[in-house]
Amino acid sequence: MLQKVVRSTIIDAPIERVWAVLRDFNSHDQWHSAVDTSRIEGNERSDQVGCVRSFTLKDGNRIREQLLTLDDTEHKSTYCIVEATLPLQRYVATVSLKPVTDGNRTFWHWASSFATPPGMERELHDRVAQGVYEAGFEDLRRHLLQGGDRQSRNGAAAMPTALPAPTRRIAITRYGGPEELRPQDGEAPPPREGEVRIQQRAIGVNFIDVYLRRGWIPPMLPVSAGSPGVPGMEAAGGVLDVGPHVSGFLPGDRVAYLGHTPGAYCSVRSVPAEWVVRLPAAVEDDAAAALLLKGITADYLLHDLGRVQHGTRLLVHAAAGGVGLLVCNWARRLGAVVIGTVSSEQKARVAREYGCEHVIVTRDYRFADTVQRICGGADVVIDGLGDAAREENLAALARRGHWISLGQASGPLKALPPDALVAKSLSFSRPVVFDYVSTQAQLAERAQRVWDALADGTIKMPPIERFSLEAAAQAHTRLESRATTGALVLVP
Ligand SMILES: NC(=O)c1ccc[n+]([C@@H]2O[C@H](COP(=O)([O-])OP(=O)(O)OC[C@H]3O[C@@H](n4cnc5c(N)ncnc54)[C@H](OP(=O)(O)O)[C@@H]3O)[C@@H](O)[C@H]2O)c1
The missing domain is CATH 3.30.530.20 (START domain)
Known part of the structure; x- marks a missing residue:
């Protein structure tokens, strides 16, 4: 038997x-x-x-x-x-x-x-x-x-863990305009314990990269002539090798990452494994670089912080931008009344295509009266504009409204006295995406929500404008010109 x-x-x-x-x-x-x-x-x-x-x-x-x-x-x-x-x-x-x-x-x-x-x-x-x-x-x-x-059979490392890899990067040696972004050659050291070294194929450009370059957040990107700083918070590509005590990633894996320490404007980079997620086959590298940070931002803004649901009156600034289109798209799916501001008719068309029901075209941050006329005031304002829109935001909010100030494309927001909120029982938040993905598990879960939303049509892929890594300065000039719709991606 x-x-x-x-x-x-x-x-x-x-x-x-x-x-x-x-x-x-x-x-x-x-x-x-x-x-x-x-x-x-x-x-x-x-x-x-x-x-x-x-x-x-x-x-x-x-x-x-x-x-x-x-x-x-x-x-x-x-x-x-x-x-x-x-x-x-x-x-x-x-x-x-x-x-x-x-x-x-x-x-x-x-x-x-x-x-x-x-x-x-x-x-x-x-x-x-x-x-x-x-x-x-x-x-x-x-x-x-x-x-x-x-290890190979004779005991030597089977993968190139011990050698630095050449990398091309875009660095600044002093704060200033886009012209400060200059290409240079460097070396990406082998991954240390807990790190993954990545051959980057697409790098997401975010407005925070502009703040860093201008010197608005020096502790995050300290620079000097002898110690250049490299902007960039996210990228996608392939794993080259991994350091000791890293599980879950193998050479050749397609991955994307997002982290709170800048340095993504380069061709090869080692980053902590907790920042990294593996990519589904359906998500291309440039789509991942365009979506990871911005999509996760849209997710936490709508679901965690804004608690947006059917009938929520939502005001979205820069509605045709990288974050803006995703927010409009997703919010409309949730049944929100979506009102957006944009600076041109061309952007208005794109914003409408992505679910923005009421589009206000304004270049000088005047929108409060129109918002009040359309819906009687916004329950939630998603504001990446900053100081120039400050008074109008207060005026556009409905009673018990929530002003989410997530960025300051027009200039740093001056201090807001609590009394500015009391007249309508308003609340004010100043969130940062990195606090919503502070563990690998949170990052993986939120990234998956973005890929799922893309796969089931909840969000559609925003337009992507591609620049070579060497042309990072042009990408910044264009982002700051207010001419872009959707996301910008650098290709090493
Ligand atoms: N806190 C977070 O977690 C977080 C995460 C991601 C992004 N953000 C913030 O969200 C906002 C959008 O980011 P993004 O990367 O998707 O950028 P983006 O929206 O694609 O580009 C910025 C947009 O801001 C508008 N804008 C208004 N005044 C401007 C000015 N003076 N200079 C330049 N742009 C101006 C422009 O749209 P119009 O011309 O149509 O007005 C421009 O297209 C930014 O404020 C960014 O800092 C925050």
Whole structure:
């Protein structure tokens, strides 16, 4: 009678990383404590179906096994024993992996059937179940934890973790206009512990990059002639390599990141792994760079801070801008009454296409009377304009309205005395996106909401204006000219 042995476990590593080890039919001597030596016979590749591996076990037994199937899509392989000094007869085994859906973990299922000589059933069953499978689970866990899969057979690093990579970056040595943004060559050091080094393919341009360049937030981007500062808060690209104690990312993974320390205007960069999310296949690099920071901003503004719902009277400034279009789109889906300000008729057309029901065209920040006329005052104002719109915002708000001041494209907002709010019981918020993605889990969850919203049509992709990385200064000039609609992306 055939015996069956089935064991399974969860490995705390993404499926690609576990599979990269297990699909190599000749890898066991590197991680399985029962295996002494392993070689593939006849110089065949270790992923060639039909190849035979020859094991010597630590206890002196020898086993020859043949690879029967290998499926990289299903993450599954089968093999059988063709000859062994152990009395395992008609032994056929299957290894299969599945991703665990709530994180970067892997479900590993290992099963076999075989016959044994009478009287040896129990002994051989336990030997396979515990000595091979359960020990293998623990051994592979340890192997991955120690980064053993990142070492080549002769002990050298398999990936270029030790070398700096050349990078082209855009830096400023003093605060000022767009002309201060100058390309320079540099080196991206190898990723340190907890870091991921990324070959960037698209970099998101945000208005905060302009504030940093102008010197409005010096602690965030300190610069001097001897110590240039590199703006940029987000980018997308491919993982080059990872530092120690990083799980969840492998070289070649398509990723995007968002973080509170500038430095994204470059071609290669190492960033903390908590800033990074893997990209779904449907989201292209430039779409990710255009959407990650701005989409997450729209999400927290509408759902967390503004609590926008059906019937909310929402005033959105710069409604045709990067954040503005996403906010209009998403808010309309929530059933809000969306009123937007823009500075040109062309922008008004685009804002309408993205769900802005009432568009006010104004270049000089006059909108309060029209808002009052349209809806009797705004429940929520999403304001990236800053000082020039200050009095009009107060006048445009409805009783118990909420002024969300998220930016200051027109100039820094002067201090607001609490008494300015009391006349209509107003509330005032000054949020920053980075506080809404302060853990990897929050970032992953919010990014997923943005990708889902894009996939199900809740938001549509805003127009993207692309500039080469070298032309970052032109991108800034254009953003500041108030001529852009949608998002700007730099391409290294
Ligand atoms: N706090 C956060 O978490 C957070 C996150 C992301 C963005 N933001 C803020 O949200 C706002 C929008 O950001 P964005 O990156 O999507 O930029 P954007 O809206 O694409 O561009 C800025 C827009 O602001 C308007 N504007 C009005 N006066 C301006 C002036 N004097 N100079 C330049 N622009 C002026 C322009 O639209 P019109 O010409 O149509 O008026 C311009 O297109 C910015 O204030 C930004 O700082 C904040």
